[in-house]
Amino acid sequence: MNEAAPTIQVVPGQVVPGQVVPGQVVPGQVVPGDNSTLAYDVERVRADFPILTQEVFGRPLVFLDSAASAQKPRQVLDAMDDAYETAYSNVHRGVHRMSQLCTDAFEAGREKVARYINAGSSDEIVFTRNATEALNLVADCFGRAFMKAGDEVVISALEHHSNIVPWHLLKERLGIELRIAPIDDDGNFLLDEFEALLGPRTRLVAMTHVSNAIGTIVPIKEVIARAHARGVPVLVDGSQAAPHLRIDVQDLDADFYAFTGHKVYGPTGIGVLYGKSERLNALPPYQGGGEMIASVTFEKSEFKAAPHRFEAGTPAIVEAIGLGAAIDYLESLGRDNIAAHESGILAYATQRLGEVPGLTIIGRAREKASIVSFVMENAHAHDIGTIVDRAGVAVRTGHHCAQPLLQRLGLTATARASFGIYNTREEVDALVEALGAVSEIFG
């Protein structure tokens, strides 16, 4: 999808040379996922997030850690309160009014998710606890159904531990092999080198769409095309893409696509696994329990079709409703407006941080989401994090659950500023000012 998207110039002089800006803005054109009627106004967005009025150590909170978990707008909090206060019951099968109301709201959440990523049908949307569970579900079920010793899974050097460890577990269980698609020193994904790893034993490609640690946008549509040319299905970890990019799973032709609610300004405890209908229905169940069965006798169970086959037990009902509200909210802002706003912040942060003496930005891929990882001479990432925290600035420090990637880059830890819909240039300035104290203390 990124290849198809024309690039925009944000503000002349603030786009880093060579920086390709994702997203598109076509005034007047109505597109799915864009219900915005107003120009993007970051202060209006900020007013929707109650937590942003908090102070930290007497300073206004500057929250630059949305890649770990995003804050929640009032609209999500209200939708969840409203569900508990006016329309709560267990979902499905109930004949009473509350059960019907709550089931409708829950299933509306599924419809909204389907719309958000342009799935062909809401039956292709499986609710999970989070993206990690979605990835584990595919590893477990796909592995059981289709893999044996010596078969191969291709991942990339950019993966979060959540898309490495499930394959390690499968390796222990079945004896499969992992192949790692490489990156260059700037963090660019290397397509041809990836393609060379696809072989007769490759059963699945499992790959991130956007690196959580360094922001690289993987050319996932091309990855999928090259894998499909060899008959290999692709599972995409979209955890970091879903908040930033317009996702169209049909255009990408993704077989499976995973993301999580709490990174798209929704609640924790709810994640999403999209799967093509025929792919999902070819998999055995993940867990056994209520709701996922067609019939049960003491001798055997028969299972429902997707998505319910994979949703044993009472689901995260109100969280699904909250996720639906988050999606409504993002679409009211306009997906392309969001992409343009975040591209502007990314370009500005890249420029401003690049001016800080002794600071090196880690990850200079040609296409990046609004995530900037960096290290500083003389100061470890943790010391940076502690120091800027005292100025009210929240950044994440450490290995970002991507230790193999950091090893590849010759590092053990970075500081990471990640930007979302509510971040401003003034907040970038606050980070840069706070980093002055790092230099002051560590020299």
Next chain:
Amino acid sequence: MLDELRELYQEVILDHGRNPRNHRRPEDANRHARGNNPICGDTLVVYLDVGDDGVIRDAAFEGQGCAISIASASMMTDVLKGKTEAQARALFEKFHDLCTKDDFDLDAVDNGAGDDDLERLQVLAGVRAFPMRVKCATLAWHTMTAAMSGEDATSTE
């Protein structure tokens, strides 16, 4: 803001962080353990050379980490030399209190050994105001006790 941070990052700590003492792998170490702080990925290896009489003849470490964890490992390896295992463990107990208890009173401590050492280590007490960083200060000590107990690896978790 800077005052509190200066309390944490005192000159002594910055010096030990930049130029850690005993940052090496001794040839004749007979105990060692790897310590891992999974929160940040910092890893230290602590080496001890313990004599038949239970006295620590040499202590050293290798690894990378934040200023606090490196300074703590550097200072710990300095003070451990000449201590018995029992004294080292007792010192860690007091050091742990020093790093975590707001009402810790150095003058009230009577552990029979290491009062001067505790006074030296007091510069690390600044982590008390930074609870997320206590594990940085104690990583080397946890690793040291693991090495004495004959464990290969430990974790602050």
